[in-house]
Structure formats: C-alpha cells, structure tokens
Amino acid sequence: MKCRTCGQKAVVNMRQHKLALCKEHYLEWIPEQTRRFIEKYKMFTREEKVLVAVSGGKDSLSLWDILQRLGYQADGLYICLGIDEDLSYSSESQRLAGKFAAEHGLKLHIVDIQKEYGATIPQFNLKSHRGRGKPCSVCGLVKRHVMNHIARDFGYDVLATGHNLDDEAAVLFGNTLTWSGEYLLRQGPVLLGTPGLARKVKPLCRIYEREMLAYALLRGIEYIYDECPFSVGSTSIYYKQLLNKLESDRPGAKLSFYLSFLEARKSGLFAEREEIQAELHPCPNCGQPTSAPGLCSFCRMMSR
C-alpha cells in the first residue's frame, strides 16, 4: 500500500476516505483536517483563548499537540478524579499530562477533586444516587462543573475536548436507540456558550478513534493505555464495538451516521435550540446555568 502523496510505503490506511498515507504525510494530514473542521464549524479563532480538557489519554493529548502546532492559544486542564484504587489510573494520567505540558512548554491547570471538594469520584459516588452504582454519571457531572468553572474564572473563550468520531457516533447511537430528543438536540461539534456556560467544541469529532491512536503513536505521544477501571463493560464501549463491526462490513458507516445526523439536525429535523435555552436558570450557589429552578445537580450533590 502506497502513500497517496509521495508513493512511499503507507502506514495508515483509511478505508472510509480511500486514503493511505506514510508517517510524514499522515502527521501533516491530521492537523490539517482538524484545522479544517475548526474553521468549518466556527469553533474558535487564533485570537481566542482555548482551554483543552486533558485526561492523559491519546485523544486529548493529541488534540493539545495539534492545536499548539496549528498556532492556537491552548492551555490545558487536568482534573484529578482520585481513581487510584486498583491501579494508579489518576496518578499515572496526571503524570503523563504534566509530562506533555512540561516537554512542550504549555500551561496546565490542575484541579484535584479531593483537595477542592473533599472527596474523590468513587467517594462521591457512594453519596450519590446517580448512575446505578457506577461512578460514570457522577464523574461526568463533576468534570462538566469543573471545566466550566475554570474556563469562566480564567477567562477562556472556549473549552475544547478530545471527543473523536467514535465517541460521537456511540453517543448518537445510544440516544437514537432511546430517542432521547433533548440529548440529540444538544449533540454537535459546537455547543454554543450561554451566560455562565463556556462554549464547548470538539475539534476531533470527524476523526476516527483509530486515526487518533495512529496520530499519538506516530507523533510519539506518551498516553495512558489502560482504560478507566470503571469504564470496563460500559455501554459506550459496547456501542463502539457494534459500530466497528458495522464499519468493518461497510467502510464509512460511522462517519456517514454522524454526518447525516448533523445534516438532519441542521435541516430542522429536531427542535430549535432556543426552546431549551429559555429553560435555563442560574444556580443560586455557583451561578452555573441549570435546567430547573434551585440548586444545580453539582451543588445538590455537594450539599448531601
């Protein structure tokens, strides 16, 4: 298999694009694609300050790498969740995020949940009624709150996450199976900011997870290979496996599923965004917008 650009031996073949590339041209292609999507979906400009949520995994570290190579003003945020029971998942993730920042001379904010809020994610989970015993729901709630809090307090214009196409397709698949209209309405490359809520963007939303792994490996980015111990057997991983089976038989199926959803949403298949905006109220404790009057979910959990 030959690189389409130079004819040398290809190391990555993307069947959905009918495109094979060598290492050198692949490492140029991924940042160029990312730049194209940032501009296409009007995510942010080079004049804006971007906060990248960095987990220590391949996607977020690669995103940070790409943004700084493209010349964007991108700082990092690592949230230490305290998931260190069986294997040192959080400690190792933090070490890798810190190492990447130090090696590239980048600014990394670190928020330790236990120090800041008095409990780790597994401890919060014991106090919460969310998520049927698994801490993933609590974890998502805490991360969203902290990301928004840091973005607002430090004056970032936009919050960028490393969600790739497989992440987006799996979420879309789950929400389609249950026809969760409100979630479908909110899914997309950009979630516009509202007073108190930072704009959220997903610059990798059209790049396959396999391609992001190839980028991290070829670029030599050291990332945490182990999965979060709580994600083992999760529904989202199951959906990713199902979609990969589909992709194997029909190359491009995942991309088409996601892109046709975006087209359908744009053409008005779902309700207009304004209808849910009108329902948001500021939380009387932290000020972040919440869908019901009174304390937001995060502050309700903290008050228990």
Place this chain on the structure above:
Amino acid sequence: MVKLVLRDQEFEVRPGMTMLDALKKNDILLESVLCTRDGELIAEDEILKDGDVIKLIAVISGG
C-alpha cells in the same frame, strides 16, 4: 510462526499471510486495533514473516 499480542492475549498464525488475514483468522476487527512490528506501525496489506512478533494496540479507550 508469527505471534500476535493483544494486551494479555497471544495468537499464532502462519507466516506468508497478510496482516488483515491474520486478524480475520483470529476474529479481531481491523477497526479495533493498530498493528505494530518492532515499534513501527504497519498497514493491513503487510505480509507477515516467520518470527515476526506483532503487537496489536487496542483502539477503544474508555474514561
């Protein structure tokens, strides 16, 4: 023989087949792994040689 290693699992295949055929033979989806030999990425049309050790890197991560 050729050895494929995926996390703590090992598989053996005959030399001379392509990377893609070796994955198919062991019911591993190409979409779920990247294949490396001596630390270098290899594409799925690579012909495997006797003595090769192919490290498969899982694509899906959660968390």
